[in-house]
Amino acid sequence: MEGKIFVITSGKGGVGKTTATSSIGAALAMAGKRVAVVDMDIGLRNLDVVMGLENRIVFNIVDVVQGKCKLSQAAIKDRRINNLFLIPASQSDNKDVFKSEDMVRLGKRLKEEFDIVLMDCPAGIERGFENAVAAADEALVICTPEVSSVRDADRIIGLLYARSITPKLILNRINPAMTANGDMLNHEDVTDVLSIELIGLVEADDNVIVASNLGKPLVMINDSKAGQAFIRIAMRLDGHEDIPIQVPKSGSTFWRNIGSKLGFK
Amino acid sequence: MLNEIVKKLFGNKKSSSATAKNRLKFALIYDKLEISDEILKNLQHDIVEVISRYFEIDRDSLELNINKSKDSSALTFNTPILSAKKRKTS
Numbered sequence: 001m002e003g004k005i006f007v008i009t010s011g012k013g014g015v016g017k018t019t020a021t022s023s024i025g026a027a028l029a030m031a032g033k034r035v036a037v038v039d040m041d042i043g044l045r046n047l048d049v050v051m052g053l054e055n056r057i058v059f060n061i062v063d064v065v066q067g068k069c070k071l072s073q074a075a076i077k078d079r080r081i082n083n084l085f086l087i088p089a090s091q092s093d094n095k096d097v098f099k100s101e102d103m104v105r106l107g108k109r110l111k112e113e114f115d116i117v118l119m120d121c122p123a124g125i126e127r128g129f130e131n132a133v134a135a136a137d138e139a140l141v142i143c144t145p146e147v148s149s150v151r152d153a154d155r156i157i158g159l160l161y162a163r164s165i166t167p168k169l170i171l172n173r174i175n176p177a178m179t180a181n182g183d184m185l186n187h188e189d190v191t192d193v194l195s196i197e198l199i200g201l202v203e204a205d206d207n208v209i210v211a212s213n214l215g216k217p218l219v220m221i222n223d224s225k226a227g228q229a230f231i232r233i234a235m236r237l238d239g240h241e242d243i244p245i246q247v248p249k250s251g252s253t254f255w256r257n258i259g260s261k262l263g264f265k
Numbered sequence: 266m267l268n269e270i271v272k273k274l275f276g277n278k279k280s281s282s283a284t285a286k287n288r289l290k291f292a293l294i295y296d297k298l299e300i301s302d303e304i305l306k307n308l309q310h311d312i313v314e315v316i317s318r319y320f321e322i323d324r325d326s327l328e329l330n331i332n333k334s335k336d337s338s339a340l341t342f343n344t345p346i347l348s349a350k351k352r353k354t355s
Binding site for chain 1: 280281282283285286288289290292293296297
C-alpha cells in the first residue's frame with residue numbers, strides 16, 4: 001500500500017512545528033508504522049538536533065534531489081525507536097535550491113518506502129512553504145492561543161485550501177490556568193475564528209525544552225503531558241479518530257479563580 | 266490595595282481573551298479584503314473600458330478606492346463624465 005504525506009505547518013515561526021513533527025513521527029513509529037520525518041527548512045535545519053541525530057548526518061535532502069546519493073543513504077535510522085527515519089535538510093543551501101516538481105517526484109519515492117511521511121515546513125509562505133506543501137496529501141496546521149499565531153494560521157489555512165487541502169488544527173502551548181481565567185483564547189475561540197477541525201490540544205509543558213536539551217523524543221519522557229497529547233494526535237492520524245480530544249485542565253477551577261481574583265498567583 | 270481587591274472581586278472586567286477574539290475576527294476580515302495593486306490596476310482598466318463604451322471620460326483624473334470602515338467596505342470609482350456617447354442605432 002502506498003504511504004501518505006502530511007505537512008506540518010504554521011506560517012509563524014516558533015509555535016512548535018518541529019516538536020510536533022518529531023513527537024508525532026516517534027509516536028507513529030512506536031505504533032508500528034514505518035515513518036520518515038523530513039526537515040524542509042533548507043538552510044536552517046533543526047529537526048536533527050531536536051531528535052538528537054545531528055551527529056549522524058552524512059547526506060541530506062538536497063543531495064537526494066540532486067541525485068548525489070540514494071534516498072536510503074540520506075535517511076538516518078533512529079536507534080531508539082524502530083522504523084523511525086530522519087531525512088535532514090541541508091544547512092548550506094537556500095530554499096530555492098529546488099522546485100515544487102522536485103518535491104512531487106521525491107514525494108512519490110518516499111511514499112513507496114514509508115507508510116507515513118511527515119514534512120516539517122519552514123516558517124513563512126514563500127518558496128520553502130510551497131516546496132513542503134507540493135507533495136503533501138494532508139496538512140496539519142499548528143498554532144498557539146495568541147493573536148499573532150492565530151492570524152498567521154488563518155493565512156496558511158487559506159493557502160492550503162487554494163491547493164485543495166483541508167487542514168486540521170493542533171492548538172499548542174495551552175496554559176490551562178490562564179484559559180480558565182479568561183486570559184487566554186480557548187480552543188473553541190480559536191476553532192471558531194479559524195473555522196477548522198481540531199485534531200489535538202497540547203498543553204504548555206517544560207518537558208518539551210528538557211527533551212530538546214537531551215535530544216530525546218518527547219514521547220519517550222514519562223508523564224509529559226505534551227508528549228501524551230502528541231501520542232493521541234498520532235493515533236487519530238492513524239485512523240483512531242474516535243479517541244476523544246482532551247481539554248487541558250489544571251486543579252480546581254473554583255478555588256483558583258477566587259485565588260487569582262484576590263491576586264494570588 | 267483594598268480597593269483593588271474589591272474591584273477584582275466584584276468588577277465585571279472583560280476578559281482579555283474575549284478582547285483577543287474580537288480583534289482577531291476583525292483582523293482576519295480586513296486581511297481578506299486586502300487587494301493587491303495589480304488586481305486593482307486590472308480592475309480599473311476593465312472599468313474604464315466598460316464606461317468608455319457609453320461615455321466620454323477623462324482617463325487621467327480617475328480615482329479608484331477601497332474605503333474601509335468598522336464593519337463594511339466599499340469600492341468607489343470617481344470619474345468626471347465629459348459627454349455621453351451617441352449610440353449607433355442599427
